Amino acid sequence: MTLSGLLRVSLMMLCASLSSLGYSASNTPDAAHLLEQMSNSFSTLDYDGIFIHSENTRMNSMRVQHQQRKGKEYESLVDLDGNKIQVIRIDDTVICVYPNEAVADKQVMSSTPFKRFIGLDSEHLKLGYNLVVSNKVARIAGREAYQLRLEPKDQYRYAHEVWLDKGNYFLLKHDMLDQNDALLDRIQFTSVTFDPDLKVADFTPNKESYSKQLVEPKARRVKSLWKFDWLPEGFSLVWPEARALNHGTSMLLLSDGMATISVFVEPVMKTKATSYLLIGATVAGEKTLKVGKQLYLVTMVGEVPKVTIEKLMSVFMPKARL
Structure with a gap:
């Protein structure tokens, strides 16, 4: 199996299995509590936002919509650059939507980059990281946010910095940093609303598009x-x-x-x-x-x-x- 093929399998398997205002240090929230609330926010909140994912010299803008409706979880991820590929998830059913079949044969849409933050275990993370909450509130996408840093205890992992909405703990920004604090990867919302007017049509493939259901590898x-x-x-x-x-x-x-x-x-x-x-x-x-x-x-x-x-x-x- 080629290295690119293994990368793709790895991605799919993992998917089955992201200006300062000061305040008193006594009000600094607990790091474990922040991480727990952040992890829950992705599935419990309704939201509609635009974020940028940058890695090295590559940058990509995407729109994510999420809603809980009648006991089901709906999520839409749209690539706003290039061919406007969309991934729709309704509970465990995932549908990839392409402009046409030709595009589907050439491109593979990745899943939401927030997967790593769902189901975090803060106590387990403490084995490899020091969890440090900043004593300042930053502003991301026009919203006040707590800043939390995961500092690696050794040379075998990267550092992570996350900015969480002060009101609902939603992840507004995530940086991955190397041993010299150089930026390796960034996800940052440029706009987001938590009272979106979402409809079933927002999670329904367009009739003119080409859709196919993604099947999780049953290894x-x-x-x-x-x-x-x-x-x-x-x-x-x-x-x-x-x-x-x-x-x-x-x-x-x-x-x-x-x-x-x-x-x-x-x-x-x-x-x-x-x-x-x-x-x-x-x-x-x-x-x-x-x-x-x-x-x-x-x-x-x-x-x-x-x-x-x-x-x-x-x-x-x-x-x-x-």
């Missing part, structure tokens, strides 16, 4: 034959078993509650040189392992520093002779 659970001799503090396996993909590839998933690392193992016939690829905040690494007479290609992909992937590559091994 078979298999016994994991691999292990890590070491993991950074806070990182652990998300699944107790591995997932069997096509072409004999198996997948493991690591997470520290904020960052995730996908691990793919596939049998190969030839040795490949160890290599690394950096795309913004994402690092991918490949390495060939020989177990007995069989060669295996190990690929790791994650939004972590390169040193993390390098270290994990060096401590990845079979549980027993395969």
Whole structure:
């Protein structure tokens, strides 16, 4: 399986599984409480907003609409640049809407970039991060916001800064920063309303468009034959078993509650040189392992520093002779 193919599988699997006014430090809210409220806000609030997602030199503007209606959760994500591709989610049903079939064959729309913030466990995050709330309220998209920083306790993860609406804790801005505090990735709302006049039609594909339902990969659970001799503090396996993909590839998933690392193992016939690829905040690494007479290609992909992937590559091994 190609590296680009593994990146796509990783994305889909993870989807199944983002001017200052001072105030008294005594009023500074608890970091864990802020994160919990932020995590809940994505599914409980109705909202309609425009945000910018920037990564390296790439920048993309998107519109997100969300509503709870008659016991169902509706969400629409529209790419405002290029071909105006839309992803509609009604509870667990996801529909991708393209202008026409030709565009559908060439482009893949990513899911909402806020997935990482849903279901956060603040106590688990404290294993790898110091949670620090600023004693100032910032202004994002014309709204007052608390500023919270997740400072990494080691070199194996990035720092994160989030700005949360002071009234309802909605995520207004998220920055991912490297070890030198250089910006790697940013999501920032430019406008948002929390009393939108949304209708069913806003979550219904246009008749002239080309739509197809996205089917979550049903990877078979298999016994994991691999292990890590070491993991950074806070990182652990998300699944107790591995997932069997096509072409004999198996997948493991690591997470520290904020960052995730996908691990793919596939049998190969030839040795490949160890290599690394950096795309913004994402690092991918490949390495060939020989177990007995069989060669295996190990690929790791994650939004972590390169040193993390390098270290994990060096401590990845079979549980027993395969």
